[in-house]
Each structure stands twice: as C-alpha cells, then as structure tokens.
Amino acid sequence: MTDAIDRRRFIKTGVTTALGAAVTSQLPACSGTVTLPSGTGAERVYHGGNIVTMDDGHRHVEAVAIAGGKILAAGSLDEVMQTRTGATEVIDLRGKTLMPSFIDSHGHFMNAPQIVRWANVSGPPVGPVTRIADFVPILQAHVKQQGLKRGDWIIGYGYDRSNLAEGRELLASELDPAFPDNPVMLIHSSNHGAVLNSAAFAKVGYSEQTKTPPGGVINRVPGTQKPAGFIMETAFLPIFANMPQPSETELLDTLDAAQQIYARAGVTTCSEGATHAKDLKFLRKGADEGRLYLDIVSLPLILEVPALIREYAPDFKGGPMDLPDEAPKAFGSYRNRLKLQGVKAPTDGSPQGKTAFWTQPLLTPGPGGETNWRGQPLFPPEVVNKALKAVFDKGIQVFTHANGDAAIDMIIDAARLAGVRADQDRRTVIIHSQCMRPDQLPKYAELGFSPSFFTMHTFFWGEEHTANLGPERAAFISPMKSAIAQGLVCSNHTDFSVCPMDPMRVMWSAVTRRSRAGTVIGPDERIDRWESLKALTINAAWQIREEDRKGTLTPGKLADLVILDSDPLTVETDKILDIQVVETLKEGKSVYRRTAA
Amino acid sequence: MTGHLPFTVIGGYLGAGKTTLLNQILTQAAGRRMAVLVNDFGSVNIDASLIRDHDGDTIALTDGCLCCSLVNGFAAAIASILARAGDFDHVIIEASGVADPAKIAQYGQMYELPLDGILVLVDAEQIRTQATDGYVGDTVLRQLAQADLLIVNKTDLVTTSDLSELRGWVSGQAPGTPVIEARHSDVPLEVLFGYAHERVAFRPAAAFPPHPEAFRTWTLEWERPLSLEEVERLASGFGEGVYRVKGFVALESDPDRRQVYQQVGARWTLEPGESWGTSDRRTKLIVIGRAEAGPDPVDAAAAMTGGQHDLA
Numbered sequence: 017m018t019d020a021i022d023r024r025r026f027i028k029t030g031v032t033t034a035l036g037a038a039v040t041s042q043l044p045a046c047s048g049t050v051t052l053p054s055g056t057g058a059e060r061v062y063h064g065g066n067i068v069t070m071d072d073g074h075r076h077v078e079a080v081a082i083a084g085g086k087i088l089a090a091g092s093l094d095e096v097m098q099t100r101t102g103a104t105e106v107i108d109l110r111g112k113t114l115m116p117s118f119i120d121s122h123g124h125f126m127n128a129p130q131i132v133r134w135a136n137v138s139g140p141p142v143g144p145v146t147r148i149a150d151f152v153p154i155l156q157a158h159v160k161q162q163g164l165k166r167g168d169w170i171i172g173y174g175y176d177r178s179n180l181a182e183g184r185e186l187l188a189s190e191l192d193p194a195f196p197d198n199p200v201m202l203i204h205s206s207n208h209g210a211v212l213n214s215a216a217f218a219k220v221g222y223s224e225q226t227k228t229p230p231g232g233v234i235n236r237v238p239g240t241q242k243p244a245g246f247i248m249e250t251a252f253l254p255i256f257a258n259m260p261q262p263s264e265t266e267l268l269d270t271l272d273a274a275q276q277i278y279a280r281a282g283v284t285t286c287s288e289g290a291t292h293a294k295d296l297k298f299l300r301k302g303a304d305e306g307r308l309y310l311d312i313v314s315l316p317l318i319l320e321v322p323a324l325i326r327e328y329a330p331d332f333k334g335g336p337m338d339l340p341d342e343a344p345k346a347f348g349s350y351r352n353r354l355k356l357q358g359v360k361a362p363t364d365g366s367p368q369g370k371t372a373f374w375t376q377p378l379l380t381p382g383p384g385g386e387t388n389w390r391g392q393p394l395f396p397p398e399v400v401n402k403a404l405k406a407v408f409d410k411g412i413q414v415f416t417h418a419n420g421d422a423a424i425d426m427i428i429d430a431a432r433l434a435g436v437r438a439d440q441d442r443r444t445v446i447i448h449s450q451c452m453r454p455d456q457l458p459k460y461a462e463l464g465f466s467p468s469f470f471t472m473h474t475f476f477w478g479e480e481h482t483a484n485l486g487p488e489r490a491a492f493i494s495p496m497k498s499a500i501a502q503g504l505v506c507s508n509h510t511d512f513s514v515c516p517m518d519p520m521r522v523m524w525s526a527v528t529r530r531s532r533a534g535t536v537i538g539p540d541e542r543i544d545r546w547e548s549l550k551a552l553t554i555n556a557a558w559q560i561r562e563e564d565r566k567g568t569l570t571p572g573k574l575a576d577l578v579i580l581d582s583d584p585l586t587v588e589t590d591k592i593l594d595i596q597v598v599e600t601l602k603e604g605k606s607v608y609r610r611t612a613a
Numbered sequence: 614m615t616g617h618l619p620f621t622v623i624g625g626y627l628g629a630g631k632t633t634l635l636n637q638i639l640t641q642a643a644g645r646r647m648a649v650l651v652n653d654f655g656s657v658n659i660d661a662s663l664i665r666d667h668d669g670d671t672i673a674l675t676d677g678c679l680c681c682s683l684v685n686g687f688a689a690a691i692a693s694i695l696a697r698a699g700d701f702d703h704v705i706i707e708a709s710g711v712a713d714p715a716k717i718a719q720y721g722q723m724y725e726l727p728l729d730g731i732l733v734l735v736d737a738e739q740i741r742t743q744a745t746d747g748y749v750g751d752t753v754l755r756q757l758a759q760a761d762l763l764i765v766n767k768t769d770l771v772t773t774s775d776l777s778e779l780r781g782w783v784s785g786q787a788p789g790t791p792v793i794e795a796r797h798s799d800v801p802l803e804v805l806f807g808y809a810h811e812r813v814a815f816r817p818a819a820a821f822p823p824h825p826e827a828f829r830t831w832t833l834e835w836e837r838p839l840s841l842e843e844v845e846r847l848a849s850g851f852g853e854g855v856y857r858v859k860g861f862v863a864l865e866s867d868p869d870r871r872q873v874y875q876q877v878g879a880r881w882t883l884e885p886g887e888s889w890g891t892s893d894r895r896t897k898l899i900v901i902g903r904a905e906a907g908p909d910p911v912d913a914a915a916a917m918t919g920g921q922h923d924l925a
C-alpha cells in the first residue's frame with residue numbers, strides 16, 4: 017500500500033475528556049482550534065512534514081488535526097497535540113507536503129465517464145504514444161482492462177500524427193492483424209478526425225465506393241479507392257455523432273473511475289462547467305444513488321435553465337429568457353455531493369479553433385479560410401444582454417465562457433446594463449478570459465468580475481497563439497500577473513478534458529508560461545508559486561462561494577487534503593511537473609492512495 | 614437513404630422574421646411533411662390544435678410536420694430526423710441569428726442531404742444599422758453574401774424611398790442574388806423551396822396560401838411542345854417582377870420525358886425528369902411575381918412563345 021507514511025496509534029486512556037474540554041478556545045484562522053463538543057478530540061493528527069496552509073497569514077504550520085471530516089486544529093505541534101485523545105491516529109508525514117486538496121475551477125466532469133472507457137493514445141505529456149508500434153499494445157491492454165468482447169468498439173482519444181516518430185498517419189492495415197473483429201476508432205486530438213481499422217470502416221459503411229463529402233477527407237490506399245485509415249471533418253463528424261451511446265447503467269458504473277481521474281490528481285471538488293439537462297439528470301441519479309465521493313459543482317447552460325429548475329417552479333409559464341422567482345432556490349447547496357452553483361452563459365468558441373470572438377482580426381485565415389477573420393459571438397449582444405439581466409436580477413451567480421476580447425466586451429456591456437457593481441459581491445466568473453485586453457482589467461474590478469484563467473494554453477498552443485495573434489497579443493493571454501495586480505481574485509483551470517487533469521502542470525504553466533517549443537509566452541505575466549497555488553485552492557473556493565469551508569487548512573473547514581511527495585513551493589521549477597500525489601482525502605476519508613512503486 | 618431529403622437553411626440576424634417564417638411554414642405546409650429544426654423552441658408558436666404530440670425536444674403536428682429543437686446540438690437533432698427520414702419530404706434548419714448559414718449548409722451536406730437553398734431574411738428597417746454594428750456587422754454582411762435568396766422583410770416599416778434605396782444597397786452587398794420583398798415574413802412556400810434539382814414538389818396553384826398584398830401567381834400553359842430556343846427566350850423574358858418559376862416543360866427534342874424547369878430571379882435550369890407516363894404532355898409553369906409589377910412581365914414572356922395564362 018502507501019506507505020511512505022508512518023501510521024502509529026497512540027493509545028492513552030483517561031485523558032480524552034479532559035483534553036477535549038480543554039481546547040475549546042477559538043483561535044485565529046490557521047493557528048488554532050475549534051470548539052469541540054465535550055468528549056471528542058482529534059481522529060487524526062498529521063505532523064513531521066511540510067504543511068502548507070494556503071493562508072496568506074500563516075503559510076506553514078507544524079501539525080494539523082482532523083475530526084468529523086473537518087479540520088480541528090492547525091498550528092504548532094504542541095497546540096495541535098492538545099486535541100489528541102486515546103483514539104487519535106498520529107501520522108508522521110516524513111517530510112512530505114500536506115496542503116488543501118485542489119479545486120477544479122473549470123472543466124467538464126461529464127467528459128470523464130466517456131474518457132475512462134477510452135484508451136489514451138495521446139503523445140507526451142498527455143499520453144504514452146511516440147511511434148506507430150505503440151498503438152497495438154496500448155489498445156490490447158485497454159481491451160483487457162475494459163473486458164471488451166469480440167465485436168465491441170475500441171475507442172482511443174488523443175491520436176495525432178505529429179506525436180509519431182514516423183511522421184505519417186497510422187494505417188488501418190496496421191491495426192487489422194491485431195483487431196480483425198473489433199471496430200477501432202482513434203479520435204484525433206482536435207476531435208475533428210480519426211483513424212479507423214477495416215472492421216470499423218465496414219461497420220460505418222465506408223468502402224471504395226464512398227465518395228468524399230464536401231469539406232471532408234478520406235485518405236485512400238495509394239493506387240486504389242480503399243479507405244486507408246485516416247478520415248477528417250465532414251467525413252468523420254457524422255460517424256462520430258452516430259456512434260452507439262452507452263446505457264445509463266454503464267455510465268453510472270463509470271462514476272468511480274471518473275472520480276479517480278480527479279482523486280489521483282489531488283482534486284476533491286470537480287467542475288461540470290457546461291451542464292446539459294440530460295447530464296444533470298444523470299448526475300442527480302448518480303448522486304442520489306450515493307455514487308459520488310467527491311464534490312461536483314455543476315453550471316447548467318443558460319438556455320436549459322428553465323427546464324432544469326422546473327422541479328422548483330412546476331407552474332411557471334414564462335418565456336425562454338424568463339426565470340421564475342423560485343429559481344435561486346435551485347442553486348448554492350449540495351445534495352449528495354452535487355451542487356448547482358450558477359448559470360453558464362457561453363459567448364464564444366475557442367482561440368485555438370479560431371472560433372473565439374475578437375475585436376481585431378487574426379493574422380492568419382479563419383477556420384474556413386476567411387480573410388480578416390475575427391470570429392463570431394455565439395449569440396447576438398441583444399440576447400446576451402437580456403438573458404444575463406434575467407439571471408443577474410434573480411441574484412443567481414453568472415459564469416460566462418469568454419475567450420476573445422470582443423466576447424468579454426459583450427459581457428461587460430451586459431453587466432453594466434444590468435446595474436452590476438463590485439460592491440454587490442456577485443462574483444461573476446469569466447471563464448478563460450483568455451485573450452483579454454489590458455483596458456478590460458479595471459472594468460473587471462469595477463464590476464466585481466473574477467477571471468478563471470487557462471494558463472496551460474501557453475504550453476499547449478503557445479506557438480499557434482503567437483502566429484494567430486502576433487507576439488504582443490499572445491503575450492497577454494491569461495494575464496494573471498496583471499489581474500492580480502488589479503486586485504482580482506483569479507483561479508486557473510484545465511478545462512478538462514481539453515487539457516489533462518493535472519494541477520501541477522497548471523501551476524507550472526502559470527509560473528513558467530513556457531511553450532512546447534520552449535519559448536516564454538508573456539514573461540511579464542508569470543506569477544510566483546504561492547499565487548499559482550492559491551489559484552488552485554482558496555481562490556477557486558471563493559469563486560464557488562466555498563471559501564468558508566474549503567481552500568485553506570483552517571480549523572472548521574473541511575478536511576479536504578492532499579499529500580504530495582515533494583514541496584511545490586521549493587522544488588526546482590521543472591520538477592513541479594514530476595510531483596506525485598501520495599494520498600488524497602475528502603473530508604478526512606482517503607479517496608486515493610498511491611500504490612508503492 | 615437520405616439522398617432525397619432536401620434541406621433549406623433559413624438565416625438572418627435577430628429580429629429579421631425567421632421565427633415568423635418558420636411558423637408559417639409549419640402551419641401552411643399543406644401536405645408537404647416538413648421537419649423543422651429550430652434554435653429557440655420556446656418562440657415557435659404553434660396553434661395548440663395542430664399539435665399531435667409534444668415530447669421534450671420535439672413537437673409533432675397533425676399534418677405530419679415535426680418541429681425539433683437544436684438545443685442538444687445539430688448532430689443529435691439531425692440524427693433523430695434521419696432515423697425516420699422516410700417520414701419527411703423536406704428539412705428546414707433555422708440558423709441562429711449570428712450563424713453563418715453557409716456553415717450550417719455544410720453541416721447538412723455532411724449527412725449527404727442535398728442543399729435546397731439558403732434563404733436569408735433581412736430586416737428592412739434595421740439592416741443598415743446592424744451592418745455597421747461593432748459586434749455583429751461583419752457577421753450580418755457575411756449572411757447576406759451567403760444567401761441563395763434574400764427576403765427583405767418588414768417592408769411595411771419603411772418608406773417607399775427608403776425601400777428603393779435599400780434595394781440598391783442590398784444588391785450591392787449580394788450582387789446577383791435574387792431578392793424578394795415581404796411583410797410579416799409572408800412569402801408563398803413555392804418561392805422558398807424547390808431549389809434542389811433532384812425533384813420538384815408540385816402543387817396546384819389553388820392551394821397557395823393567401824397573400825394578396827405582395828405576391829401574385831400565374832399558371833402558364835402551352836398546348837404544343839417548345840423548342841429549346843423558345844425556353845431560353847421565355848426564361849430571359851420574365852422581367853424583374855418575377856421571383857420564381859417552376860414546372861414541367863414538354864421539349865420538342867425529347868418527347869418521351871418531361872423536363873424540370875426551375876427559375877429564381879434570372880437564374881434558371883432545365884433538366885430531364887421522368888417519363889410523362891399517363892400525364893398530360895404539355896408545358897405547365899407556375900410563375901410567382903411581385904403584385905405591383907402587374908401582369909406585364911408574364912404577358913410579355915408568354916406572348917413570345919404563344920402561351921396562355923390564367924391568373925390564379
């Protein structure tokens with residue numbers, strides 16, 4: 017099992033009650049204890065390591081005690097040991113790092129049940145594939161692990177020719193010998209194409225006779241019309257859309273594996289950051305069946321809110337933009353670990369897909385070859401203004417997706433029209449805020465906006481952004497340093513499964529802003545390690561109004577903890593990426609423990 | 614399987630009248646089974662007496678039409694239509710107010726649906742303002758440029774002089790694209806559909822919805838077969854006031870088959886169709902034009918080839 021951690025039990029009888037009663041004084045945050053009902057004490061005490069509180073006042077403590085799923089005490093070893101009872105388990109961290117577990121400030125939890133059923137055929141750092149010969153063994157292991165039978169689809173994600181030493185597309189004929197009877201589909205990292213084997217082509221009805229649809233690609237075996245393996249765009253998307261879907265029971269059964277994606281990364285609060293009605297129904301079912309052991313924060317998509325909150329207002333007869341008075345009741349509290357926190361209002365697409373909405377054109381052609389392309393909003397400004405006003409007026413928290421500066425301008429306009437001000441403490445979260453302009457930062461401050469940045473773009477798409485936006489605009493993507501200087505509370509996210517669930521890589525990207533090619537994208541926007549960790553803990557808690565229960569090691573907060581094998585505040589910069597999670601605890605209960613190597 | 618289900622994209626900026634037009638299509642389909650995919654389900658305002666079944670994302674009408682929400686995405690909506698493709702004659706997709714309708718058209722073609730046409734509605738009163746808007750101006754202009762047919766709507770809200778100036782502006786934005794004018798999205802269905810050349814949905818003129826103000830419909834007939842030159846002369850003879858012509862031609866040089874004639878604005882096609890079978894071997898065309906234009910353009914064209922017309 018673990019056990020880098022030394023567990024010893026201290027059995028002392030007769031002092032329990034006295035000690036329990038002795039530690040009732042309320043001390044300042046992060047160095048103190050909370051009131052205990054008489055007769056109780058610490059269930060567990062951690063000491064002997066590097067304990068990082070994530071509290072600006074007291075960054076480190078010697079020991080932490082937990083009880084009843086909460087933090088009971090944090091402070092000097094002497095202080096904390098006063099909470100010890102005969103039944104207290106005392107754990108020596110042996111130099112490891114204990115800190116608040118991470119909060120996923122924006123991602124798509126509903127991608128997890130899907131991904132756990134698929135093989136990871138990405139290249140480093142996301143996956144293991146570097147050459148053609150890697151595919152068959154990885155897929156064979158996946159078949160075994162998933163217990164797939166003859167005829168079942170084998171699906172992989174993250175396929176990309178650019179990861180392969182051979183520099184060419186994988187061929188159906190290279191998959192056929194190992195998988196003659198199973199259709200195989202390896203989805204391209206863009207989600208716009210895939211490699212299929214012959215069984216898969218037969219299954220979807222692609223043959224020599226299939227014409228390539230307009231806007232599509234079907235690679236052919238040289239000298240023939242036989243599909244070679246790789247297909248793209250309009251030749252792929254309809255096939256993908258019509259793939260057989262797993263049953264609800266099958267999906268419910270993946271919830272454990274789905275949560276493990278988070279738990280093994282040290283994350284105990286997951287974001288479902290764009291929830292459709294059917295997804296919410298599924299999550300509610302999973303929650304009510306007791307399948308969730310991590311917290312899930314769901315943001316229903318704005319267009320579906322009236323349908324979603326019908327249970328709170330069954331007789332409501334408003335139009336699509338109206339909300340019933342009861343609407344706010346649906347938000348803000350957990351039921352069986354699932355919480356609706358606010359409404360998600362998407363306003364544009366993605367910068368790497370060139371579907372974001374900018375004020376100034378890109379330096380490169382648009383996705384359809386357009387010149388002077390500056391993207392498009394998803395909705396007309398009139399619609400955004402009206403829809404957001406309805407949500408603001410009801411006091412429901414707004415989370416918008418906005419990547420381009422023009423999309424951000426639209427949100428700023430809408431908030432101003434709705435009379436939004438910083439002193440109202442609405443905590444409007446602008447997810448991504450990727451291509452901000454400097455003049456938008458003071459407007460965020462004026463309106464009380466809080467950005468959830470996505471600094472991993474500097475690594476994964478740094479070169480693309482420089483080409484599309486030019487070096488000056490690219491240097492200001494996810495401008496975390498400037499936002500903090502403006503006094504804004506910033507979180508930082510993975511947008512899982514757009515990027516892997518890897519908080520240490522998020523931190524590293526905020527600290528280094530280094531691209532795949534090694535260029536620093538916007539050196540002035542690099543931030544220090546402490547701030548980069550706050551963006552993954554206390555600031556993320558604040559954005560979902562849980563700063564009183566999560567994000568720091570403060571007595572009274574939940575014992576949501578992560579133990580890391582080294583200290584992210586002091587290891588060599590590039591070693592941040594190698595930091596391993598030793599154990600993750602949700603409310604004091606272990607939800608992941610690294611097995612000994 | 615899906616190759617014979619033509620689809621039409623209806624685009625245009627917010628407020629141009631897309632929903633009104635969709636409502637008309639749904640309630641006036643008269644025997645043509647339409648599957649209509651809409652963005653904003655709540656705004657489709659169908660007479661309750663016409664609704665056979667309302668089930669989550671779809672509303673089934675008593676006449677075989679179906680209205681389906683795009684809320685779960687294009688792929689899901691189109692998949693549910695294609696699963697029962699035989700139940701429909703035509704698919705109509707409402708593009709969102711800021712979408713490029715040509716992109717929506719490309720999606721449809723991914724599913725091997727033949728594109729019937731891109732119709733773009735224009736708000737006569739607002740379009741000039743919209744076209745200069747900082748957020749959406751470029752989008753609005755792209756929509757105009759992508760249309761196969763522009764419908765300048767809400768003409769009752771502008772003065773005659775503004776309208777004539779607008780005509781010039783619109784044709785400058787989309788040179789060569791046929792433009793029709795309408796109030797309250799009131800456009801005969803015959804003008805909207807049938808751009809696809811694979812088949813013609815032909816209905817007797819008497820079934821046309823009433824639209825006394827803006828449009829007028831004629832039926833032209835010839836007893837004898839026409840030569841190709843006569844057809845060419847006829848096609849170029851319809852004046853500016855004619856929006857749409859469709860029907861069958863009996864061609865001298867190909868007596869066994871009927872020829873499918875299609876015209877929108879100045880663009881026309883003639884393609885071989887099926888054999889005449891037992892039907893009457895005579896040329897019969899339905900012409901739709903602007904009422905204000907009077908009978909002249911049709912008279913003139915008909916006279917050139919000895920045709921007769923009735924005012925329908």
Ligand SMILES: [Zn+2]
Nearest residue numbers: 123124289511
């Ligand atoms: Zn996202």
